[in-house]
Amino acid sequence: MKEAASxxxxxxxxxEDLVIKFPVRGNKKNRFITPVDKVSLKIKxxxxxxxxxxxxxxxxxxxxxxxxxxxxxxxxILVDGEEINDYKGKSLAKYRQVAQMIFxxxxxxxxxxxxxxxHVKFPLKKHQGFKGQExxxxxxDLLVQVGLTPVNEIRKKYPHELSGxxxxxxxxxRALAVNPQFIVADEPTSMLDVSIRAGILQLxxxxxxxxxxxxxxxxxxLASARYFGDRIMVLYGGKVMEIAExxxxxxxxxxxxxxxxxxxxxxxxxxINLKDMTNEPPDxxxxxxxxxxxxxxxxxxxxxKEKMPALEEVSNGHFVACYHYDKEKIVF
Amino acid sequence: MEAKQxxxxxxxxxxxxxxxxxxxxxxxxxxxxIYENxxxxxxxxxxxxxxxxxxxxxxxxxxxxxxxxxxxxxxxxxxxxxDKKELQKFRWxxxxxxxxxxxxxxxxxxxxxxxxxxxxxSHHKKMSKKEARAKxxxxxxxxxxxPSHLKSYPHELSGxxxxxxxxxxxxxxxxKLVIMDEPTTAxxxxxxxxILDKIKEIQKVxxxxxxxxxxxxxxxxxxxxxxxxxYAGRFVEVTDSQSLKQAEGHHPYTQGLIHAIPHLTADEVxxxxxxxxxxxxxxxxxxxxxxxxxxxxxxxxxxxRPAISKVNNREIECxxxxxxxxxxxxx
Numbered sequence: 306m307k308e309a310a311s312x313x314x315x316x317x318x319x320x321e322d323l324v325i326k327f328p329v330r331g332n333k334k335n336r337f338i339t340p341v342d343k344v345s346l347k348i349k350x351x352x353x354x355x356x357x358x359x360x361x362x363x364x365x366x367x368x369x370x371x372x373x374x375x376x377x378x379x380x381x382i383l384v385d386g387e388e389i390n391d392y393k394g395k396s397l398a399k400y401r402q403v404a405q406m407i408f409x410x411x412x413x414x415x416x417x418x419x420x421x422x423x424h425v426k427f428p429l430k431k432h433q434g435f436k437g438q439e440x441x442x443x444x445x446d447l448l449v450q451v452g453l454t455p456v457n458e459i460r461k462k463y464p465h466e467l468s469g470x471x472x473x474x475x476x477x478x479r480a481l482a483v484n485p486q487f488i489v490a491d492e493p494t495s496m497l498d499v500s501i502r503a504g505i506l507q508l509x510x511x512x513x514x515x516x517x518x519x520x521x522x523x524x525x526x527l528a529s530a531r532y533f534g535d536r537i538m539v540l541y542g543g544k545v546m547e548i549a550e551x552x553x554x555x556x557x558x559x560x561x562x563x564x565x566x567x568x569x570x571x572x573x574x575x576x577i578n579l580k581d582m583t584n585e586p587p588d589x590x591x592x593x594x595x596x597x598x599x600x601x602x603x604x605x606x607x608x609x610k611e612k613m614p615a616l617e618e619v620s621n622g623h624f625v626a627c628y629h630y631d632k633e634k635i636v637f
Numbered sequence: 638m639e640a641k642q643x644x645x646x647x648x649x650x651x652x653x654x655x656x657x658x659x660x661x662x663x664x665x666x667x668x669x670x671i672y673e674n675x676x677x678x679x680x681x682x683x684x685x686x687x688x689x690x691x692x693x694x695x696x697x698x699x700x701x702x703x704x705x706x707x708x709x710x711x712x713x714x715x716x717x718x719x720d721k722k723e724l725q726k727f728r729w730x731x732x733x734x735x736x737x738x739x740x741x742x743x744x745x746x747x748x749x750x751x752x753x754x755x756x757x758x759s760h761h762k763k764m765s766k767k768e769a770r771a772k773x774x775x776x777x778x779x780x781x782x783x784p785s786h787l788k789s790y791p792h793e794l795s796g797x798x799x800x801x802x803x804x805x806x807x808x809x810x811x812x813k814l815v816i817m818d819e820p821t822t823a824x825x826x827x828x829x830x831x832i833l834d835k836i837k838e839i840q841k842v843x844x845x846x847x848x849x850x851x852x853x854x855x856x857x858x859x860x861x862x863x864x865x866x867x868y869a870g871r872f873v874e875v876t877d878s879q880s881l882k883q884a885e886g887h888h889p890y891t892q893g894l895i896h897a898i899p900h901l902t903a904d905e906v907x908x909x910x911x912x913x914x915x916x917x918x919x920x921x922x923x924x925x926x927x928x929x930x931x932x933x934x935x936x937x938x939x940x941x942r943p944a945i946s947k948v949n950n951r952e953i954e955c956x957x958x959x960x961x962x963x964x965x966x967x968x
Binding site: 468471498499501504507528529555566567568569570572573574578580585586 | 795831853901915
């Protein structure tokens with residue numbers, strides 16, 4: 306911690322007004338929806354930003370845009386100072402060495418007919434140019450690093466012979482094989498058993514320290530976001546509702562949606578009864594305006610329906626987008 | 638003190654699957670009592686046997702799975718001593734189940750109303766369609782869905798609403814026992830909370846007993862009053878949920894789980910995973926099935942299966958549990 310303070314870490318990823326639109330077929334009213342609408346964020350070197358939201362909030366879409374698995378409709382993504390929006394072909398292949406992704410489903414993201422070894426061998430050869438003895442050593446090192454031991458036994462196995470936790474470790478090893486600076490981890494533990502999850506989060510945390518990695522950690526679980534994320538960003542209906550340091554956000558949630566999310570999370574001290582809470586999804590359609598949470602928010606006013614409030618810094622590093630937030634008043 | 642009759646009574650229940658690798662014990666000698674108006678949580682990882690146990694109580698085990706030992710009584714009646722007709726009447730009117738994939742538990746080509754009426758009319762032979770419709774409206778109101786949705790098809794409802802419909806169907810005949818197998822797993826946290834709050838509210842009125850099966854430790858310990866923790870087909874611990882706030886004084890596996898979960902509000906956030914992997918039921922470790930992952934394990938744990946120690950309201954299955962000191966002691 307002290308070290309980080311003395312050398313103010315440089316920004317690695319910078320996103321400005323990211324907009325992503327998806328076409329909708331067969332719906333005359335809407336020709337497209339906007340699952341991500343003007344999202345801006347920054348991730349420093351060696352920092353983990355946790356992106357929290359419910360299904361449909363746009364969190365995975367943002368993650369995919371950042372590793373350029375899809376192309377943003379509008380806005381800028383700068384990684385290490387370079388704009389990556391229009392990368393294709395060779396430049397995109399090169400970008401794969403900077404940014405990697407770990408997917409939610411370790412049962413679907415590995416190739417069932419390839420051995421464990423070949424999952425990491427290919428990127429090591431293709432992107433890093435290792436050969437022969439050196440390549441072999443590198444494979445061993447990587448598998449050891451992610452805790453897939455005994456290596457000699459495991460490297461010849463196939464994915465179906467591994468447990469869920471081991472598969473996710475392999476997915477991490479594969480991401481690390483290109484020596485990336487930035488990893489998008491999309492719900493990496495949500496399909497794993499409870500006793501295994503902690504181990505994966507610990508591993509990701511260790512790698513972050515050792516390799517000075519930056520993460521975008523996508524999750525719906527505030528408790529793990531608080532554990533793994535240095536900062537938490539709360540997303541609803543494709544808009545940023547609140548960003549703050551993890552501890553601060555959990556302690557002093559200001560946006561009503563953050564408060565709702567927090568009080569609904571098991572382990573919160575909230576006693577508020579949500580039995581009749583509706584969960585109408587937010588409007589992502591064409592010509593949307595105003596705050597996406599307006600139809601569920603107890604503080605909603607006409608202003609909220611007309612125009613999305615800007616993100617405003619209320620205290621050091623704590624940003625909220627809400628016209629009516631009140632430090633003293635918790636609505637959920 | 639006169640003991641009330643439990644709604645659900647499991648006595649030395651074992652369930653085995655007949656597989657190519659021989660008989661696989663999915664549930665191994667478990668006993669439990671649940672009384673009316675309570676929620677008992679059943680926590681376990683995948684493959685621990687928790688869903689198998691739920692299905693066994695409903696007598697819904699598939700061909701290859703059989704109850705090999707023990708008795709299951711609901712309201713004092715042995716579920717496995719009934720003939721087919723009796724069981725048909727008993728099931729759903731006395732005990733019902735909310736299934737794991739409740740999102741898909743509804744028939745996609747029937748309206749919600751048709752599915753509720755089906756349950757009502759097949760059990761109440763004398764009920765008229767009109768009465769049944771009125772009851773369906775009432776049920777929808779109980780689970781806070783606008784009765785206009787009775788004419789909807791399942792795909793027209795959101796996941797949370799579908800789940801509420803499934804719950805409405807489960808309580809349609811006022812059963813004494815409702816088994817809920819991961820009823821909120823596929824839902825967003827806010828929806829999950831709203832459904833759990835709803836369940837608690839309905840229970841206050843209807844007073845049924847709930848066996849709540851889940852892998853979510855924090856959720857269950859918050860919701861249930863009593864919790865059974867299942868590992869490799871056995872209850873390694875049965876305890877009141879209050880006690881789960883502290884890691885001390887529990888079975889090593891329970892301790893491990895408590896340490897493995899990041900806490901939302903605690904000041905210090907550190908977590909520690911449990912080493913190793915959940916056991917393979919086909920090839921269970923000898924002695925205590927948890928010993929390969931247990932930090933306290935000694936020679937005895939490898940050889941001999943521990944007996945259950947009962948202290949106050951807690952049952953713990955561990956050699957190293959010191960009854961006097963109420964904690965697990967490394968010897």
